[in-house]
Amino acid sequence: MKPRLFSFCALLFALLLGPAHAQAPAKIEIKDDLGHTTQWSRPPQRIVTLLPSLTETVCALGACERLVGVDRYSNFPEAVNKLPKLGGLDDTQVETIVSLRPDVVLLAPSSRVTDRLRSLGLTVVTLEAKSYADVQRVLDKIGALLQVRDAQAVWRRIDALVGAAAQSIPPQARGSLVYYEVDRSPYAAGPVSFMGETMARLGLKNIITPEMGPFPKISPEYVVRAAPQLIMIGKRNADGLFQRPGWDRIPAIRDKRVCVFDAQQSDVLARPGPRMGEAAQLMAQCLREHYAKP
Structure with missing residues (x-):
């Protein structure tokens, strides 16, 4: 084959192959x-989530x-309440999950069914957030999994x-020493947790110290x-809070x-x-109510 003809054929082959390869x-x-590292050839179309x-x-x-x-605890947005509820940490309905034929199951690292789901051939991704940085991660x-172009737009919101909530805090509330009880055992929200980080953004001081962890007992x-x-x-x-022994000495x-939050508000506050x-905004409203000038 003559050199010029060979060059033309090579160029034609590259042009024909190039678009297919690019697509x-x-x-x-x-x-x-x-x-665990998992691969997909396209974004999952059938998703099960086991964490609100x-x-x-x-x-x-x-x-x-x-x-x-x-x-069972996922209740927002309203549309998810129409979906099959698959139990909680102790009673996850594995057989029902399998029957739903999900492309991926998203759950927390603490889930007790991860290995079982994998053994049944399901693709599992474990993710959990405990801090602001975790939420961004x-x-x-999930943005990469879903092929969302700008997942961080959610974070910017x-x-x-x-930031707007912090700007609304009364000056006299700033620096207040705060205890956030997440469970009456009691477990508290520490400063390295997402809840504690929000409190810090609002100018509050936490009675829990960083070395105690995100949610210490x-x-x-x-x-x-x-x-x-x-x-x-x-x-x-909150029932009996004011009657706890010795707590009458607490300022x-x-x-x-x-600040007593109802069940719906507690869901918002407890989910990273x-x-x-x-x-x-809920915390800021509480502060305005308790520190507003008479």
């Missing part, structure tokens, strides 16, 4: 919080219609709402010694500076995901 879909690869914050994240990223089942992971006596000026607590844990109890901005 080949790139594989999606996700490394989860347990170190993951459910809300999928929906915030515009893929609510791809959900085919959720855990999970948004990126969260950050803007938290503490003694009632610790709270008495710490003498918080404000207590935040869910209604389900927050004495001055009746206690797209509604963290709304959670900051």
Whole structure:
């Protein structure tokens, strides 16, 4: 073959092959919080979520219609209440999950069914957020999985709402010493948790120290010694709060500076995901009510 003819044929072959090669879909690869790496040839179309914050994240990223089942505690947005509810941590309905034929199951690292689901041939991705940085990381992971171009747009909205909430805090509330009880055992929200980070953004001081972890179990006596000026607590844990032994010496109890959140508000406050901005707004409202000038 003459050199010029060979060059023409090579160019023609490259032009024919090039577009097909360029259009080949790139594989999606996700490394989860347990170190497992999974690949997909296209974004999953049938998704099961077994953690409310993951459910809300999928929906915030515009893929609510791809959900085919959720855990029993997922209740936002309203549309997910029509989906099959697949139990909780102790009674996950594995057989039902299998019957839903999901392309992926999103759950927490603490889930007890991860290995079983994998043994049944299901693709599992474990993700969980405990801090602001974790929330951003999970948004990126799920955004990559769903092939969302700008998953961090959700984070920018969260950050803007938290900033607006901080601007609305009465000056006299800033620097207040706060105890947030997440469970009456009692477990508290520490400063390294997403809840604690929101409190810090609002200018509050936490009675829990960073080395104690995100959600430490503490003694009632610790709270008495710490003498918080404000207590935040869910209604389900608040019964008998003012009658706890020795707690009448706590400034927050004495001055009746206690924010009691109903079940719906507690859900918003306790979920590290797209509604963290709304959670900051709830805390800010509490502060305005208790520290507004008479």
